[in-house]
Amino acid sequence: MSGFASSLPVSVTVNGTTYEREVEARKLLIHFLRDDLDLTGSHVGCDTGNCGACSVLLDGTLVKSCMLLAVQADGASIETVEGLSEDGELTALQQSFSDHHALQCGYCTPGMLMSATALLRANPSPSEAEIRKALQGNLCRCTGYWNIVEAVKAATDA
Amino acid sequence: MLLREVVYAKPVSIAEALDLLAANEGARALAGGQTLVNVMKARAASPDALVDLNGIEKLRGIDLGADGTLTIGAMTTYAEIMASAEAKARPILGEVCAQIADVQVRNRGTIGGNLCSNDPTNHLPPLMVAVEARMTVAGWEGERTVPAGEFFFGVYLTAVGPGELLLRVEVPAGKGDGFAAVTLGADGTCIVNAAASVDGDVRVALGCVDAVPVLLRPGSADAEAVRAAVRAAGLDPPDDVHATAEYRAHLAEVVAVRAAAEAAERAAAP
């Protein structure tokens, strides 16, 4: 049967905008976002799915966009760091990251923000242990995480 | 990053998936992809075709039978198992899933993928062996059910042959379970792990020490019996950057004892 294809039409809505592209089956979602859609806010920090710099929300679920083919996202609604703030204003979480010096080089920050966003949506007042567990999949080499945890704490309802 | 060329299909039914697998002998099922996509990134191995199972609703979900048997669809994610009220019938399942990798991986990774990849460091193969789970595999000849003890053939090799699919996993009722591991950092990759189940007899399954989980049946769950059973198994564990063979063999004893103790304690609990 002829179900297989080496490239497929993909329609995704990213941060509210719908994009339609013909995409090679082998292309990872992160490359599609960065190279095809020019959404370069999400980053690549490893090649084994460990660093989480490419984390995005796929239909509301936190995923690493380097562990997913772009064609698998067909029909999905994706949120990336570019979509967090409205009309240029920082969200409470973003502001808290700045206030607590939770970023230095800023390379892991987009993924870190997406993971924290997913956490706070599911659990508006997490404990510190829950915050650390939620950020386990996002590596940062600059901060040691202490200030990131503080920033997320300060952005909770608790 | 940068995979080799591959063709892709996303069936919506099991029959369609089997057709696709049959249509291309180089085809592999794509479950959560949290292992397969990594291997493809490294280009260490490259299937010619991917059959994405994420569109098959029948492969998802958890059902609790009247006799307490849990039936878990192969495409059920770790996160779904952790969140499932039904799965609490066998608490160890959610507890172990919560130790796998990180949120992102738990949101995509599936029980079926974990079992079929059978990476020696995976959490679930030893656990399934310990709790005597049964895997239902579908192929062209129809369905067959394989006990966990006979499911694992080798690294990345299981009873699910070419052209076949793992449909679901049945976990019998029980509560006397334990799991212990020494990991690379908190909740990290397992250096050695062990799952135990105590229900009259004692079953301890060791992970990371061989190509497949090593099942032990010590006479009792007490430390000396379990230690003796591990020694009797004559392990020849792999030697890598995280552990020498000698260290792994030693850790195997320690985690086996700990898992068995936890299992016995829970078995005894009212």
Next chain:
Amino acid sequence: MKVSGEKTFAAPRATVWRVLNDPTAMARTMPGVESFDVHDDRRWTANVKIPLGLGGLKMKVDMDKVEERPPDFAKLAMKGTGVGAMMRMETSFNLSDAAGGGTTMAWDADVHIAGPVGSMGQRVLQPIVNQQVQSVLSALDEQVQEAAGSTSG
């Protein structure tokens, strides 16, 4: 990575020796062998697809007999080149009459693997190698039985 062991065949030493030195028979013992060419009695090439579950690993394997002392000792050098990996293996075997008939083969192999597959880590490679060795040995057993059968009539 060094692996070694002993295996006893229910066949006379001459038969086992013959099989071990018959490139065609040996090629059949390779895991996932797809095709092979015999250059001469010392050198042959096989194209194999080592089953890795997640997708086979294609390799071209050149075998070279570097040393032999009929009827009991031989040393083979193997070089495998694949896109995912480079493999080098030196293996030697020593035959002796087994107590109670048959032939005992003491063997050892030193395997070196490099390339992307190496990045999968020893935790994966060592079990895979051990497993492939087992399959080679059982395939070898079949070849020996065949040969024994064919000679006995």
Next chain:
Amino acid sequence: MSSSTTVAPSPVQAPQKGWAGQSVPRKEDKRLLQGEGVFVDDVKRHGMGYVHFVRSPYAHAHITRIDVSEAEAVEGVYGTLTGEEVAALTDPFFQIAGAPGGQIKDYSLAVGKVRYVGEAVVAVVAETRELARDASELVEVDYEPLPALVDARKALDADAPVLHDDAGGNLMWHGSYEWGDLDAAFAEADRVVRIEELHFHRFNSTPLECDGALVEYNRGVGQWTIHTNNQFPGFAAIMMGPAMRVGLDRLRFVTQDIGGGFGNKITSHPQLVVCCLLARKLGRPIQWTEWRTDFHLSMSHGNERWFHDTEVAVRSDGTLLGFRTKALDDAGAWLRYEPLGGVIWAQVTPGMYRWRHIRVDFTQVATNKAPVSPNRGYSRMQHLWFTERVIDIVAHELGLDPVEVRKRNYIRAEEMPYETPNGCVYDSGDYARMLDLALELVGHGEIETRRAEAAARGRLLGVGIGSTLDSGTNNFGQSRLINPELQFSGNNEVATVKLDIFGEIVVTLGTTPQGQGHETTAAQVVADILRCSPDDVHVRAGHDSYWNSHAGFSGTYASQFAVTGLSAVKGATEMLAGEIKRLASAVFGGVPVEALELADGGVRIKGSPEAFLPFMACGAIVNANNAGLPEDLDVTLNCRYVYRPPFQVPDVERKFGNLTLTYAAQIHAAVIEVDPETGWYELVDYAAVDDCGSRINPQIVEGQVMGATAQAIGAAMHEVFEYDEDGNLLTPNFYDYHVPHALDMPPLATGAIESPSPFTPLGTKGMGEGGGAGIHAVCAAVQDALRGHGDAIVWDSCNPYRRVWEMLEHPERSRALVSVT
């Protein structure tokens, strides 16, 4: 797991006024938080080709044949580059070393031979990233494998495989350092402690962003524009220009946001040369993205170092008189920044201690492993780990308290500035006070109670102290101790501050920040001088060797921005302030400059605020409305200042002189609990105390302290580039190279004291590289935890669970390394 707490500095000087000294929010944050930073892989150009490197699968092999025809035949492949072409088109890179290391021929691709797994052999350029990698698999390379040299200790054996025939062996550099009178010291000693072998392991900081570039070639003028994340363009330029046979001005380096550097992004010049050659050969922009596995296999490993036959002269009371040791440094396959590591350590020769008699026999060899280059704490970290290890081993073996031994031997605050036995000058500091603070922060007073309480739970508790000196602002004259022929000395950094036509204050820097907040701290310094808000100051992001100011040593490395960068900013801003006043004096009809003051975004006559000239007017007058200004008024409102630290050329004969300007200090204390059954352990308490002189932005400083601490914890427990006997890297990715995550971090308490540097315009000291302290604190804590359980000696800087278990199981193995007479 608890959050960090901070102990504010106790005042050692009048509290600071103005913007400097305040934790001003970072200017960089907004764009980075919104995904609007511009990192190198975000830079795209029309028609660019993606480069993929074919890498060696062998640690050591002759290249017998390369065939790119099949790859080039693929549709969408733009072209390739081989070592043969590189050898024809370029000259070998300039070598810092003299003979023998200086004789090696280092090109940007392997020529004739590969020397480590992952070495780039061929470059393939194609229309897409995927295609470039596909085509690279079609490049045929035949290798003739050679025996690999993996263990530096065997490098000088007669039968060792030789990497570089040009060097006649594996010895790259050797130097004997001796200061004081060793014989007298050992004669005077009551006890001599001998340590056969110590090992500082191979790792690096693995910045989350790997290296990369987008290179454009302007054929008309023969000039390249190199968008990159290289953190030391000045160094890259002097390596690349001569090799490519072009003047440095043909190489324009541009950086903006850099995803972490930590020294690891200094030596990407070989890859940049390949991109330049390809951009010219193929007539299109070349895009290079280094992936994680590429980075681990081939980029900037930290120096691996052995210390052999160490002998320490001690008095019974624990007074340290001196030591001698043989350092063996493993440079890997190429000298990309080496052998500078052979002298950089000498900036901190005695560590924090007063011993005056020291001999270090330093040997650097080549091995079939990735080339080393600077890594946060470059070369000092290895040596300071060694000195700290010596202190604890001596204390352990003589039954003395490590705290007391340290206090007895610390250089005292009243001895500052302190000249070390080799002529370096420690500018200021109070180590004993820092130690007290660190111990207080981990509750050292109750440690024995906690030890017993942990023992009751079956855990072994241990406490350890580690310290580093973060020597900053290099005197590049120290390179002459490596090679007297070299013509480098001193240091410099530049800044330009100007008033634009509408009065906007614009600052350009020569640096290449990677998260250190230069835009923010520079604005703070400017605002204090011009009496405005940092918000009124626009500091250009990143480096541009065409349009921003830059000097010979411009870059961000070796802990120096707070000294070199900010002093340049201060100098330029003061020049601008002077010009503004001179302009105003003319505009106000000759009011004396002394009668003028800057305030509220303008200049005014003291005492009569109505006579006010806003910056906007100043900018407009000079730039657009300057008729009638006095002819002799030399004012551009565009001021460039080069800061040059006060350095002399060191005495090459005595290997004596001041090698760095400032000495920030770190003292860390770690408390761990070990599970004796498995060797598994966790940090249960941690304190990091830092003194980097005056802090322009305490929050940014604390962030650097935290980051260095986290990297130290990772390096001490997990992170290692380990090779098998064939030279395969066993930790080529983050799956096996475990980088600590949020759950791995201990509770942290940070403390700070401020001992302003008497030698710098702002009292600041370079900082940020204090990670070594943590590595040692963990090592010492492990040794303390094992005390009374076999008394193993911690001999390696990395102690994963397996090693701790081995020390418990076979303590005699490490005990055998130590003896006392």
